[in-house]
Amino acid sequence: MMIRTRTELITSATHTRITLSHALNRGELTRVSKGHLLPTQTWNNLHPNDQHYVCILAHLNEYPANILAAQSAAVAWGVSSLSPPRHVQVRGAGGGRRENIQRIQDTLTADSPIVYTPEGIPTVTPLTAITTCVKTLPFRDGLVLAESALQRFAREPDMLTYEELKKELSSASGRGCRTARLVGHELSPHSESVAETCMRLLLDDQGIRYKQQETIICEGHAYRVDFLLHTTSLHGRPVILEVDGNVKYNAKEDLVREKTRQDRLLHAGYAVVRVSAKDAIYRPRRALQVLRTAGVPQT
Secondary structure: OOOEEHHHHHHOOOOOHHHHHHHHHOOOEEEEEOOEEEEHHHHHOOOHHHHHHHHHHHHHHHOOOOOEOHHHHHHHOOOOOOOOOOOEEEEOOOOOOEOOEEEEOOHHHHHOOEEEOOOOOEEEOHHHHHHHHHHHOOHHHHHHHHHHHHHHOOOOOOOOOHHHHHHHHHOOOOOOHHHHHHHHHHOOOOOOOHHHHHHHHHHHHOOOOEEEEEEEEEOOEEEEEEEEEEEEOOOOOEEEEEEEOOOOOOOHHHHHHHHHHHHHHHHOOOEEEEEEHHHHHHOHHHHHHHHHHOOOOOO
16 A cells, blocks of 8 residues: 655656546545545545554654654554544644644643654554543543553553553543543453454443353363353353454354354354344444344343
8 A cells, every 4th residue: 555645646657737636536546634645446445443544654754753642643553443533643732633633732641751663653652542542532432442452462561451551541530530430440351352342332231241251161172252141042052142253264264163163162052142243333233133033131
């Protein structure tokens, strides 16, 4: 993926000023930021988080001295957000929003050390970025972001740990502290995806009790399931709830392995219910209908 400036496209002879203008008018190119362009098909195929990352790269090409903050810093580190910001968020005061820039001016951000992503992008620390986000986002969005960060840094404890994030959120003060403390209370290190976090919130809302990431032994094999519900199906079987993502089974071997796993769980007496990641995140009523069809009682 190549972000090109208007000048680069013209000087490389890819476009003249006239053909570049026509390409923009026809929608063949998308203006990512002032002077930065990307093929529209490429842009449209990107996830919103990836679109924001492209905007970050374009912004830093123009303002290389800026330090990313809040959600932009989180996205730069590969943390998933349900609602990426419209503007690139950077540390500093003076000017507010201009040219797709939002300046973050809180004390926590101002006092944060500068760290660098593996790609060399300067940001505030992940702890600072996530805390700032949680204090400004709705509860669900904040919890998703926080748990995505825990998953992202699970093997980099020097960058962020569950204990330090929970402590920081639980002791938050100032604007947004009530939401931050609630997220700190609900924070779990067990969710392995955005969809699992959303599904957990849905189960909590319906009063359905469960164990998350429970290990089940059957036929000499240990299988970790997303949720083991404290209820039974229509046929009196204990219910395993799995949240299926789009990238979980990429190869034929993965599908065969998963079918063998499910067959063994069924043979051991469990009912296996599957909810798609998109339903868990974006279509909660459909996710609840899947559970209802399986006979899981709801409030």
